[in-house]
Amino acid sequence: MLLGSHVGMSGKEMMLGSVKEAISYGANTFMLYTGAPQNTKRKPVEELRIPEARALMEEQGIERFVVHAPYIINLANAVKPETFEIAVETLASELVRTEKMGSDTLILHPGSHVGEGVDVGIAKIIEGLNEVLAVPGTVNIALETMAGKGSEIGRSFEELARIYDGVKYPERLRVCFDTCHTHDAGYDLVHKYDEVMESFDHIIGKEQIAVFHVNDSKNPCGAGKDRHENFGFGYIGFDALMQVIRDDAFADVPRILETPYVPSATKEKVSYAPYKEEIAMIRSGVFDEGLKERLANDSVR
Ligand code: FE
Ligand code: FE
Ligand code: ZN
Numbered sequence: 001m002l003l004g005s006h007v008g009m010s011g012k013e014m015m016l017g018s019v020k021e022a023i024s025y026g027a028n029t030f031m032l033y034t035g036a037p038q039n040t041k042r043k044p045v046e047e048l049r050i051p052e053a054r055a056l057m058e059e060q061g062i063e064r065f066v067v068h069a070p071y072i073i074n075l076a077n078a079v080k081p082e083t084f085e086i087a088v089e090t091l092a093s094e095l096v097r098t099e100k101m102g103s104d105t106l107i108l109h110p111g112s113h114v115g116e117g118v119d120v121g122i123a124k125i126i127e128g129l130n131e132v133l134a135v136p137g138t139v140n141i142a143l144e145t146m147a148g149k150g151s152e153i154g155r156s157f158e159e160l161a162r163i164y165d166g167v168k169y170p171e172r173l174r175v176c177f178d179t180c181h182t183h184d185a186g187y188d189l190v191h192k193y194d195e196v197m198e199s200f201d202h203i204i205g206k207e208q209i210a211v212f213h214v215n216d217s218k219n220p221c222g223a224g225k226d227r228h229e230n231f232g233f234g235y236i237g238f239d240a241l242m243q244v245i246r247d248d249a250f251a252d253v254p255r256i257l258e259t260p261y262v263p264s265a266t267k268e269k270v271s272y273a274p275y276k277e278e279i280a281m282i283r284s285g286v287f288d289e290g291l292k293e294r295l296a297n298d299s300v301r
Contacts, residue, residue: 001245002064003282004029005257005275014043015053015101023060025275026283029254031066031107031211034097040070040090045100054102064254066105066142066176066211067098075128076111076121076153084124087111091132091141098139105210107142107176110154110163121153126166133169142174142210147184147226155185155224157203164204174210178258179244180229181213183236186222190240197247206249214244214255214282230259230292231278238287245282255282262295272301 004027009018015032022030035042057063073090077083091108098106113121129141143163148155164170177200183189187196200206216234218227232238245255257278261271272295281288294300 001283002029002252002254003027003245003257003279004031004065004254005259005273005279006031006033006068009033009035009048014048016049016056019053019056019060019062022062022065023056025273026279027275028062029064029066029256030062031068031254031256031258033068033070034094034101035070037068037070038072040072040086042093042097045097048097048101050101065103066107066254066256067094067101067103068107069094069109071109073108074111074114075108075125076113078116078120078124079114084128088128088131091128092135095132095135095137095139095141099137104139105142105174105176106139107144107211109146109152110143110160112151113153114151118153118159121151122159122162122166125153125163129163129167129173130169133167133172137172140172140174140210142176144176144213145178145182145185147178147181148186148224149184149226157200161203173208175204175208176211176213177209178213178215179236179241180215180217180234180258181226183217183221184219184223184225186224188221189236189244190221193240193243197249209250209253212244212250212253212255213258214241215258216241228258228260230262230274231257231282232287233292242282242285262292264298265296266298270298272296 007018007021009032073087146152146154216229218229219225264270
């Protein structure tokens with residue numbers, strides 16, 4: 001099973017540091033942003049230390065990883081032309097970067113219609129994707145299932161299907177299925193996992209899922225909030241999330257944790273990455289009720 005987490009990419013080590021971080025968690029895949037997720041400033045690819053990172057991956061037997069586009073990209077913005085243009089340019093350069101780093105999957109939040117309505121937003125997303133995908137390449141864009149907070153598009157499988165239907169290059173689209181987001185959007189993964197997956201298969205096609213974000217949620221099903229919780233500690237819970245982990249239909253699909261850092265019990269402004277422990281727990285298949293408490297406990301860390 002391919003299991004990992006999102007990792008950083010910064011400082012001198014850049015992608016080499018990302019791979020080292022993934023290894024430190026016992027992961028065999030990972031996800032990175034090519035810079036700060038909230039802006040579009042990026043270093044030239046020559047400075048990302050890609051060859052060293054690839055060599056370390058090979059040595060460690062890590063074959064696949066995925067890239068997440070900065071979340072300020074908003075292809076659905078029909079109000080500000082400059083926002084749309086920046087989104088198109090950034091996405092195009094992210095595709096190049098992703099290819100040079102050696103990944104075949106770039107995850108994208110479809111966008112927010114900022115008040116213009118779903119139809120206008122979807123039309124704008126299609127326009128942007130057509131521009132970007134007109135340049136041939138080896139990287140697919142994985143549209144992420146969204147929680148539906150604000151005016152986010154992608155809160156339903158039908159909205160994602162409309163994007164597939166509208167673009168000229170649907171063969172270069174995939175889906176990133178985020179469990180926290182689909183749960184928050186109203187899909188009942190706890191009681192109706194099989195039905196939800198059947199519905200996804202019917203509307204988009206199971207084979208389109210290129211990556212899972214396996215996050216728990218701090219809110220009940222349908223809350224439309226998008227606040228991630230540690231694996232097993234939220235409203236989805238361990239058993240329901242393990243259905244996603246164990247589903248044979250997705251044997252080769254990377255599972256990525258975007259669960260929150262756990263704040264220290266005693267030290268202000270200190271928090272700890274939960275990924276090593278969460279990965280070990282998921283691999284063991286048994287829920288570890290005391291995990292979060294231990295993660296917060298400075299004396300055992
Ligand atoms: Fe995302
Ligand atoms: Fe996500
Ligand atoms: Zn989220």
